[in-house]
Amino acid sequence: MTPVATPFFFYLLAGTMIIGGILVITRKNAVHSALALITTLLAQAGIYLMLYAPFVAGVQIILYAGGIMVLFLFVIMLINLERSQKERQFNKQWLVGIAAATALGGLFITVYTKGKALFPGSAASYVEEQNTQNIASLLFDRSQGMYMFSFEIASLLLLVAIIGAVVMAKKRI
Amino acid sequence: MQPLIDYITSYLSSDKTPGAAGNFFWATVYVLLVFAGLSVAVICMNWLERKILAHMQVRLGPMRVGPHGLLQPIADALKLLLKEDIIPSEADALVFWVAPFIVVLAAFTVFVVVPFGPTHAITDMNIGILFMLGVSSLSVLGIVTAGWASNSHYPLMGALRSSAQMVSYEVAMGLAVVSVILMTSLNAQGTGTLSMIGIVNAQMAQGEWFVFKFFPLGLIGFFIFAVAMVAETNRAPFDLPEAESELTAGFHTEYSGFRWSLFFLAEYSAMIAVSSIAVTLWLGGWLRPFPNWLSGSTWDLVFSLFPGLTFVFLAGMCFYNVARMPKHPLFKIQTMGLAGFGALLGLIGLALFVPAVRDRVGDIFWFAAKVAGFMYLYIWYRGTFPRYRFDQLMKMGWKVLLPMGLGLLILTATTAFLEPSVEDWLRRIL
Numbered sequence: 019m020t021p022v023a024t025p026f027f028f029y030l031l032a033g034t035m036i037i038g039g040i041l042v043i044t045r046k047n048a049v050h051s052a053l054a055l056i057t058t059l060l061a062q063a064g065i066y067l068m069l070y071a072p073f074v075a076g077v078q079i080i081l082y083a084g085g086i087m088v089l090f091l092f093v094i095m096l097i098n099l100e101r102s103q104k105e106r107q108f109n110k111q112w113l114v115g116i117a118a119a120t121a122l123g124g125l126f127i128t129v130y131t132k133g134k135a136l137f138p139g140s141a142a143s144y145v146e147e148q149n150t151q152n153i154a155s156l157l158f159d160r161s162q163g164m165y166m167f168s169f170e171i172a173s174l175l176l177l178v179a180i181i182g183a184v185v186m187a188k189k190r191i
Numbered sequence: 192m193q194p195l196i197d198y199i200t201s202y203l204s205s206d207k208t209p210g211a212a213g214n215f216f217w218a219t220v221y222v223l224l225v226f227a228g229l230s231v232a233v234i235c236m237n238w239l240e241r242k243i244l245a246h247m248q249v250r251l252g253p254m255r256v257g258p259h260g261l262l263q264p265i266a267d268a269l270k271l272l273l274k275e276d277i278i279p280s281e282a283d284a285l286v287f288w289v290a291p292f293i294v295v296l297a298a299f300t301v302f303v304v305v306p307f308g309p310t311h312a313i314t315d316m317n318i319g320i321l322f323m324l325g326v327s328s329l330s331v332l333g334i335v336t337a338g339w340a341s342n343s344h345y346p347l348m349g350a351l352r353s354s355a356q357m358v359s360y361e362v363a364m365g366l367a368v369v370s371v372i373l374m375t376s377l378n379a380q381g382t383g384t385l386s387m388i389g390i391v392n393a394q395m396a397q398g399e400w401f402v403f404k405f406f407p408l409g410l411i412g413f414f415i416f417a418v419a420m421v422a423e424t425n426r427a428p429f430d431l432p433e434a435e436s437e438l439t440a441g442f443h444t445e446y447s448g449f450r451w452s453l454f455f456l457a458e459y460s461a462m463i464a465v466s467s468i469a470v471t472l473w474l475g476g477w478l479r480p481f482p483n484w485l486s487g488s489t490w491d492l493v494f495s496l497f498p499g500l501t502f503v504f505l506a507g508m509c510f511y512n513v514a515r516m517p518k519h520p521l522f523k524i525q526t527m528g529l530a531g532f533g534a535l536l537g538l539i540g541l542a543l544f545v546p547a548v549r550d551r552v553g554d555i556f557w558f559a560a561k562v563a564g565f566m567y568l569y570i571w572y573r574g575t576f577p578r579y580r581f582d583q584l585m586k587m588g589w590k591v592l593l594p595m596g597l598g599l600l601i602l603t604a605t606t607a608f609l610e611p612s613v614e615d616w617l618r619r620i621l
Contacts, residue, residue: 047283050286073318073321076321079322085328087332088331088335088358092355095335095350149318150318154382
């Protein structure tokens with residue numbers, strides 16, 4: 019069976035992501051921006067699939083495209099769109115912006131031209147059928163489960179954020 | 192020519208799904224079959240819902256178009272295709288245009304992993320159930336954008352209600368699903384699976400459907416899912432997004448003609464999709480009922496006759512009604528049509544008795560029969576329960592189903608962990 023991870027799909031997905039990303043910051047209408055962001059996130063899920071990480075792709079679709087973006091849209095629809103459409107989109111920080119973009123672009127070009135030593139010579143072969151099980155054993159296995167602690171810390175951080183949001187939103191609890 | 196034929200026939204001896212075997216031809220055939228079957232199921236569902244609901248309310252329902260209104264769905268489809276397609280002048284035309292397609296795509300794409308049988312699925316994914324939940328959760332995006340793009344008050348209200356409702360019930364649904372995935376890991380290797388075919392195989396290996404597993408834990412999980420799936424598909428009694436007494440038609444108020452029919456199609460295929468998740472996870476998917484109690488080759492034979500018997504029974508109903516038709520000349524064409532339909536059903540039924548066909552469609556029949564049970568429940572709910580108020584709906588989701596789901600998950604995990612040692616202990620003292 020031929021692999022799906024052909025360059026054609028990579029360029030298609032990457033192109034979709036870049037166009038979507040540009041649309042997110044150039045659209046005046048916030049709902050259009052949100053829809054472009056959803057396209058970007060879905061294309062990103064496709065990239066995860068190409069990296070033989072179906073579990074991450076599935077979680078990306080459920081959490082970002084199906085959960086968080088729905089809440090984004092929910093909030094955008096409650097605010098007044100007419101006023102935000104009349105406002106100017108960009109504030110005058112283009113000097114800083116150009117500096118940051120040059121630095122990031124320079125970093126990318128350096129890594130692309132000289133970073134071959136950073137990567138292993140041959141790609142490791144991943145068994146797609148056991149991706150979910152591998153993630154689980156990385157997290158929970160007694161002998162090789164080394165990411166449990168960081169995972170729990172991240173979830174604690176999210177819990178703190180949720181409680182903080184409730185405290186700030188409610189005057190009286 | 193020969194290599195092509197070899198390519199096509201090479202799959203026939205395989206015991207995998209066409210997607211897993213990597214056979215492009217058969218995958219396309221399966222996609223077309225599933226699409227056609229789904230469309231027919233939606234048409235049947237349209238007629239059955241109106242008929243059953245009518246009989247529950249002591250009415251007759253559609254009676255004019257064809258015998259007992261059998262041709263009513265076709266007449267409706269024609270009407271919808273011929274209607275003017277209106278886009279409100281103040282609407283956001285592009286988003287308004289895209290929204291129905293998002294909903295339809297999300298509703299149909301999930302059927303890629305639905306296992307109608309051990310080999311009768313388009314493909315089997317390692318993340319099957321995750322894929323189904325994820326893609327079906329995308330349909331809420333279509334509903335929200337449809338409501339917003341209409342640029343009108345009622346659709347916007349409907350869209351906001353819908354997004355709040357679907358996001359809330361997804362949480363409880365996910366917890367119930369996780370408890371099932373825990374149950375699949377009760378084997379020698381101790382590894383569970385997210386693949387839809389793998390989940391049914393786990394039920395077969397453990398010798399019981401997960402709805403009866405760890406009684407009553409499996410049943411509670413099934414109950415949570417059965418409530419949440421009605422809310423997820425925006426059906427009565429949770430149909431607040433399209434509550435006609437408050438919001439005319441909710442998020443699709445401004446849609447007409449073909450675009451409206453896309454929403455209709457998506458709603459019904461989403462109902463079938465979540466029902467098939469429930470059937471796969473708790474009711475043993477394609478497995479026939481009573482595998483332990485009525486086991487043996489005799490019972491296997493008896494149960495394999497059911498698909499044919501069902502169609503023969505339907506044909507018998509048709510012929511009974513042909514006999515009951517009024518003898519007036521005006522009803523002549525209708526009577527002949529019904530007799531022809533009965534003959535067609537009878538022929539299908541007879542074809543299903545052929546041993547070669549019988550062995551191949553048995554699993555599809557049991558899967559479809561279980562899903563049909565859920566479809567009847569949907570209609571029954573609509574005919575029985577009054578609509579919830581929105582605060583009641585939110586309370587139900589967050590204060591009843593979510594704590595229940597969390598407790599269920601903890602109890603299932605504890606039971607699965609302790610079960611071997613408890614069994615050991617019982618064996619020692621008895």
